[in-house]
Amino acid sequence: MSISCAIVSYHNPPAEIADVLRSVAATPGVAVMLIDNSRDDSLGAIARQFGVRYIHRPDNPGFGAAHNLAIEEALASGATYHMVINPDVTFGPEVIPGLRSYMDAHPGVGLVMPDIRYPDGSHQHLCKLLPHPGDLLVRRFLPTLYSLSGRLDTYEMRSSGYERTMDVPALSGCFMFLRTSVLRKTGGFDERFFMYLEDVDLSRRIGRVARTVYYPAVSITHAYQKGSYKSSVLLRRHIRSAILYFNKWGWFFDDERAAVNRAAMRALEEPALDAKPSPPLANRK
Template sequence: MCKITATIVLYKNRTYELLETIDSFLKTEMDVRLYLVDNSPTDDLKSIFYDSRVEYIFMHSNNGFGAGHNVILRNPEKMGKYHLVLNPDISFKEGTLERLYDYMESNSDIGNVMPRIVYPNGELQYLCKLLPTPMDWIGRMFIPFSSIKEKINDSFEMRFADYDKEMNVPYLSGCFMFLRKSVIEEVGVFDEGIFMYGEDTDLNRRIYQKYRTMYYPKVTITHAFEKGSHKSLRLFWIHVKAAVYYLNKWGWFFDKERREINKKTKLNYSNL
């Protein structure tokens, strides 16, 4: 069994960016395997990269981000001891996988770990979040006042916390999820009722119920990160539908677990 496997779900990606992500993952002496799951309408990306450690899977249709990753997550025999859900716009230095592997090996109660994530210019991305309320996810999309949006973001994105310290976070971004295989076998895979946006929230919440889901700032990666839903009406409505699905599943205004988890998280990590 490989020590680390990874999936990248593709959809008409920029070649130069994708190649950088692939190269970042493969630049290691560890036993790794990478699955490229292509949701694109054509298989033009099939020949983008050749390496015996890479397997290309053309889906012939686009069933969503979570469904693409589930092609591997539903098959434990294809997964390594740890499995990385990896966005196609991520890059990192050699040694990153080794450090995350060692961290997980030393902490058997962790189900998911996310490193410190920065923009290409080095600016921090606030990707540690509380469990979302209707206002966090839907309300702020329609609020025209930037000052109110910023106030919501300050709380939701845990800007009250010290991002230089490790934290057990209920919602870690799905752009880089370093998962323990045995935990996925226990709690399940991405909920395919969510096409895109929010499937990471749901999965991390289920893991958090039984294990620690850690932000680990001693390792840093770079995320190009474009907020597609802010630029495309189609993606905007996909985002809204995902939020509605998630809130229907977990609770809109009456979610006792969310209230307790968020309260505890603020208490533990408030940097005020």
Template sequence: MESTEMSKLFASIVLYKHQYQDVKPTIDALLGCHSLQGLVLVDNGGCAWADQLEERRVHYIRSDRNGGYGHGHNQAIRAFAEQADYFLICNPDIQFHSADLDCYLAGLSGHAASLFMPRIVYPDGTQQELCKLLPSPANLFVRRFLPALAETLEQRYMLRHADFDKAFFAPSLSGCFMLFRAAALQQLNGFDDNFFMYMEDVDLSRRCAVQFGNLYLPGMTVTHHFAKASYTDRKLLKAHIRSAVQYFNKWGWLFDQTRRMLNKACLAQLPRKKA
């Protein structure tokens, strides 16, 4: 089994008008990891403080433009992924114990996948539903606009019958904490820059699932301060709808054979909660 000393980890965080004190818990957790070789802070605007941190492992990139979440992370991936064994895509609102990530990394050599996501919870400890099937247009439309009718579709799409105490393959994993084998992430060319925000993680997850494999692996717990901002902000709602249209234009609205294949594979091996 590979040791944490052998596993070189790089991580990237994309910032936009964030205050240092709000991001500090995430930065501190990452810098506390013995495996971490570098933390890349990508400034999409309004975060010049990130260039003033006196820590040798912190690298600052002022983004060429505010091209969104994926475009920001891509700049870090292209600059540093070749130096890493693992590359972590991380939100600025994530908290975890540093030693847990070191232990998590040490156990990954026994798994064949190239994208890993741990257990992710709300601050109150409730499990977040961030492992999903690949969506159909109905999944996204009904969930957002007809919540009273969504329950039946949600049970399957959100994998609510899954036993989250066990590892399993899921074709869609959340972009808030995506841990990649760096070589695979490079071969995938990172995110699709055409997505400004929303759906870029679904797109990258499905590409990795096809080529290298994904794994929900509950070997550590991460706290995510998840706001669901598009449910309350009209501009973000429009961005979410635009991104969904881009996604289905790219992969297919009604006819998406890869979606069917990956979703079927997920459901076939899904560990189920005991009744």
């Protein structure tokens, strides 16, 4: 039972790439591919140091398109699982085996995401409902109003406490553990999304044929740069992706979105059989 993994980089610091490759290398036997969308190939030296496959794409085809190169190889190689991992992620040696064991025991799950923490150990609230246009607009430009309205807590499923395994409509692309048999049905990322919302789109398509699950028994650390909050170029890309997403799935009238989100929130009202107390910050990876 094989696992493949892809990391897409764009001018990331070499030390950051080394950290994520070191995290993956703690689990033997994972086939790793580093797809580098940077203008130069300086990260190739780090890839060679860790013995991973390196593909240089100076034309920068985008996040999803670069990841699809690895997904196609994962399907061709017969891998059972494939991981999509951001370059600003680190984790301990228990993470990949833990996710693999969960997927082995739950064949109806097509995508699982672990618990995700900031470097200080606090939760990143990356479990989300399928977005409404208002969610993205008000959350980005009127965050205080969005938070005070209570909509932020609902959209990010915060009432769960993030301490229970739960079905989540939209999971973050910073760390996706995917069943390749499901990817054969859904395909990989929609390459029309250069970056942003391609993970929501893929989660939604997987959710039509399998479960998409948040599994907090293992945790990773994610630097989470929020690039579109700092760069006007990335903000424009984010807006274009949002327009593309809603053109594809529906803007204000989306019956599927409403049904999926209702089911996810209704499930949170049921008792959590696997809830666990948060570990002390010092013990978190």
